[in-house]
Amino acid sequence: MGHEVNLSDFTIRCDLISETIDNKKVDGIDVETKNYKDIKVERLVIEENKSKLLNKKSGIYTTIFFNDITDYENRSNVINVVTKELKKILKNKSLLGKKVLIVGLGNELSTPDSLGPKTIQNIVVTRHLFNMKEIQVEEGYSNVSAFSPGVYAATGIESFDIIKGIVDIINPDYIIAIDALASSSIENVNKIIQITDSGIEPGSGIGNNRKELSEKLLSIPVIVIGVPTVVDAVTIVNDTISFLIKKISYNIMNIDNPKFKLINPKNYNYLDINYSLDDQERKKYLGLLGELKEYEIKELLSEVLTPIGYNFIVTPKEVDFLIDKLSIIISKSINNVLHDSINKNN
Amino acid sequence: MGHEVNLSDFTIRCDLISETIDNKKVDGIDVETKNYKDIKVERLVIEENKSKLLNKKSGIYTTIFFNDITDYENRSNVINVVTKELKKILKNKSLLGKKVLIVGLGNELSTPDSLGPKTIQNIVVTRHLFNMKEIQVEEGYSNVSAFSPGVYAATGIESFDIIKGIVDIINPDYIIAIDALASSSIENVNKIIQITDSGIEPGSGIGNNRKELSEKLLSIPVIVIGVPTVVDAVTIVNDTISFLIKKISYNIMNIDNPKFKLINPKNYNYLDINYSLDDQERKKYLGLLGELKEYEIKELLSEVLTPIGYNFIVTPKEVDFLIDKLSIIISKSINNVLHDSINKNN
Amino acid sequence: MGHEVNLSDFTIRCDLISETIDNKKVDGIDVETKNYKDIKVERLVIEENKSKLLNKKSGIYTTIFFNDITDYENRSNVINVVTKELKKILKNKSLLGKKVLIVGLGNELSTPDSLGPKTIQNIVVTRHLFNMKEIQVEEGYSNVSAFSPGVYAATGIESFDIIKGIVDIINPDYIIAIDALASSSIENVNKIIQITDSGIEPGSGIGNNRKELSEKLLSIPVIVIGVPTVVDAVTIVNDTISFLIKKISYNIMNIDNPKFKLINPKNYNYLDINYSLDDQERKKYLGLLGELKEYEIKELLSEVLTPIGYNFIVTPKEVDFLIDKLSIIISKSINNVLHDSINKNN
């Protein structure tokens, strides 16, 4: 029988610019990279005319890559970098010192989706103090309000509508929104913080279409700070197939290396290999599967897992701990940027 | 030296109508009382012209008094009464079946103030289903949205402003707000549920002036469901002095009763005594303190405790358990009233 | 170059008997199956002499399979089945009415591992009442104590040692332990409850060796109620490859079926297909990968993901909700079995 798997084109949903750029290797986009010890920062701008091609909204994107945040010192280093990058973005947009509404998107009752609301809890809020006639707020504090709109399924009200309602009444100069996102790469889960001025669709990370939280619709700048905290099974399998191909490449390259026979296969990192299987080899090791392009594999996996209900969206089992630390990193960074006079150790 | 304690007049702040009426014994207000086993319901209306006199907003007030809610069956009985009373109120105001926004006032991070937000978590929300074109909501469900605006000190935004913003966007027909209140009697703490259409000032229970959540300001009916969860030290002391006077009265009445000598003073309820100390006796037992009227005693105690920082607002140590049960009672009652088709055991 | 992937044998770690039996299709083990509507119950006994072969401890195993627990009625049905099965087990072992210590294993601060401690919170505990001389406990209640030993990394003390210490002091007749487990199949995550008398190694689900909580070491029967709440990436990928093979089989079988061209590939369940790729076809579609046996694929995937740190253990993003419902199901079932006189609706 001569059936070939049927692959239609497929739009990769992807909240994170680093993954999009990585996946599509787009020409004409300058990625500026900087390293602070083992923390990497990528900055890039997507112009209006490239936006469609990439299926990403135009805007500036800053992505901070880090490894470990379980350790106090590592966390401090990440806070320093996020503080510096966020400050730079606000300064470039002339927003430093302006009135800001901080919005914590997501569901506080669902741990992997609670990053926004948890971060809000540690924001130093001052707007009410500025509104009290008897109080003279100390120099070095910005006018900050903060708020969590909840999620559509729990409130029955779209986050956009709640925020729009509040914006209309209190008139902030700009918004900073924090949200947990879906990753399209297992490497990034809980390992990057993305800051962008391109807006966000609340809940977009999990496949629901919502009104966009953006400067276009709200008429004030919207800075979004996002962290990928979940990933779907299709992505896990697809990434593993890529890793498998690299692993086979590595083994092929090293098969005659005598050292290779001495090392435990569980103990070496094969990712740095710069040889990749040729078409012939892909076919040999993976059959027709090996002949598919990455987006075709994703589409195929989606057709395998979705109809039987197993394209789970998952999160690492340490999620409680990680969300806790990530919310501390983001809230401290925001407090540092907005309030010059704050005790930085607090 | 001839100093007499200096007593200025004093406005009793009091969120609860039953306490106000009790305290002031106002003529011309009909209190309709009904008992369901050991649950008592009081209904009364304060007309516009009595409002100032009582320092209470005009409106209908229904108060449900109960004793124990630790037991599953007792809780079910309270739910049945609250359901019946809330339904009656909504029916009288022709609000049954209309679009409602449920608002959970208070601070979810502060247990005694978390009644509103905790109640919201168990409300069956349906507005988003009514908004989905592909879904036909089952007969017997109302259009319900639900929301917690947080507290001013945490958000920097007045609850009123947040709610006004949302109302302007989603246009509900009426509001049900749930809030934890301050009690001006220790007997009522966590022991009554008050339902009124007179509006509320969020945070008023704890002495802050806020914009009033009311039909007048929001142009739609506002039903408030309140439970007193905290009480201040002045109230505790004042109530204890009242009890002390009753206890002395009881002892005086029973001093020659031979049975009295046999019972442990810690084991009898003396509150039903219908004898009260005369002026002479009050002076004998309590000196000048005994000559003061109740509002004068409260003012005096306030002058004693406030300047040294000890007019604590307190809550019973079992607060976590009680708030949990009260939020279940209120959310189930609301769900029962708004959704005919709901599984009542759920 | 002629390298073939190097596959050593691999012990499948697997907490769940249904998966082991499924995987190994062992002869001589009778699996008794019963269905209650859409809930399936499997009962089997592993004799001492089969234990080694299966790498599973000898004992009786009852596994309850269910689909949805989001709905109140479905949950009630699952509770009824778990109650019935647990009662049968205790009756067979003559433990009904005896003194029991309920142990909630796992980490309450880590949502996917918090099933045990959360379940404990809703157990009706009575041992202290039996110990009070002034109280006569009502007929129909067993003597129940309940306890969460925490986890080794948080307490520095092995769960076994804590439980052994308590058992030595309070002398219960038997133990019921509740724990979250690792699944070796994505189909079972949060979808089965397993009850066994074979003991458990706390933390075994996540790869740490600990002292076994078992009748052998504690000298009293130990009934373990386990639910798989996490799964590792190797399992997700391996299961997906199996599904992929079935999907290709399905497509091959239906390629000439005219109806097939009309249906959306995302909308049909292909799992019931009873055709399976032959060796030739497996090679065509999956190359050398297709020639591997399942345990070899798992070993290969482990060698791919482990050295680069991506063999994540994950949990579905709805974990908070699911753990909540599962803990209710288990605690209500236990209460039903141990306390005849309990209000079943409570």
Place this chain on the structure above:
Amino acid sequence: MGHEVNLSDFTIRCDLISETIDNKKVDGIDVETKNYKDIKVERLVIEENKSKLLNKKSGIYTTIFFNDITDYENRSNVINVVTKELKKILKNKSLLGKKVLIVGLGNELSTPDSLGPKTIQNIVVTRHLFNMKEIQVEEGYSNVSAFSPGVYAATGIESFDIIKGIVDIINPDYIIAIDALASSSIENVNKIIQITDSGIEPGSGIGNNRKELSEKLLSIPVIVIGVPTVVDAVTIVNDTISFLIKKISYNIMNIDNPKFKLINPKNYNYLDINYSLDDQERKKYLGLLGELKEYEIKELLSEVLTPIGYNFIVTPKEVDFLIDKLSIIISKSINNVLHDSINKNN
């Protein structure tokens, strides 16, 4: 009618040494006092022969008095003092560097009683690392395990039995227990930390008799760190009557002082007055009540409030916030003392 209130003697239950000493003004006990800015430390020793007289167990008692802990810097100051005092105590008893079991007494589900379990969550536990053969624990870390036994009503097992069972198995050199206590003075609620080697009866703060956690019964030193977090209504009323008497004294002294007429009675602290009402004045202002001694007033109030169910045990409404900060103070202090090498900012 000539009834006088009937006052039997009354044992003041009081967990806190500072209150006992204050109340009874015992001779022959040297109280060593030291001030660090606005933090006061009192140290005293109760010898075996004074123990009965004071109704307090013999031992050393260190009490740290502080005002505000809402501010980061104030909190740091309190941590420094608690660290210093705890270190001194352990050094004097030659316990520094020895194996310790930290026990968090109380109910984590009841906020005012959750201080112990919350503190445990932030203790740096190391015993499991010392037990791993492959790990060499860094110089400067003690061998620490930590554990919360829950409460009798929730586990059915006395805390003492659980701890005794664990001690028998893991053999620590000493215990540090943390517990929330009842205060017999409103001034001390959440305002003092008491450290003692005299042991504790878990739950004693709330009137239940339990087996004592002490060196006598466990054969190893038991250091207890306690904070009063609740107070009963009798204490609130009694303290207020004392304040009332001071206030009247103050007013009497100042009645002819022209400045007095200008100040708002709510704005001055009258506690420093060194005049006290004479018997004649007490009778004039408070009648027979004024003739009672403090312990008689407490007994009277207990007879008034207890039979009608209103001797509430209460906690300030800010309890969540305060318990959070207190648990941070205690856990950081313990970590500082036990682990020299710890990052003090962590």
